[in-house]
Amino acid sequence: MNASWPLYEVFLRGKRGLNHVHVGSLHAADAEMALRHARDLYTRRNEGVSIWVVRAADVTASSPDEKDPFFAPSADKIYRHPTFYDIPDDVPHM
Template sequence: MKDVRDELPLFEVFIRAKNGLDHRHVGSLHASDAEMALTSARDVYTRRSEGVSIWVVKSTDITASSPDDKGEFFDPNDDKMYRHPTFYNLPDEVGHM
């Protein structure tokens, strides 16, 4: 028997927990189309009231950075402390930033 998994594309699921927050990646699932991915995401990822909004996107539509590029992508920023806004004096009233 052919594995159904081979036939259904993978979708990544993003959920917004409440208004004002960003959508966050929560996981992935298999579905035949975007509509099915959306309803399945509702059943798989929001059944305990985890969300108010769902995005799904085909996993193949995501372009990701390669682990091999880690050196050239990220390492050069490690010694550029001046890019961090840590040299300002903040008034106490501002609290956590």
């Protein structure tokens, strides 16, 4: 049966979390079942307040082979980091 149930990726937003975080994956026949499986597998210790599931097949991922052209050009551009600015104390989440 495993072969016929597609893989879903699970994203969870915790009580104190601001955004959904990828926590793992599971098998399910459809999205509704995936939500319930996610509840049973990933919120057993009261971790979450919101769940997203998405079919793994629907995730478009960057290729490891293209690592350099994708990411290397940004490595030496330190002016893109906000380290040259004073951040006021009351700006949250920086």
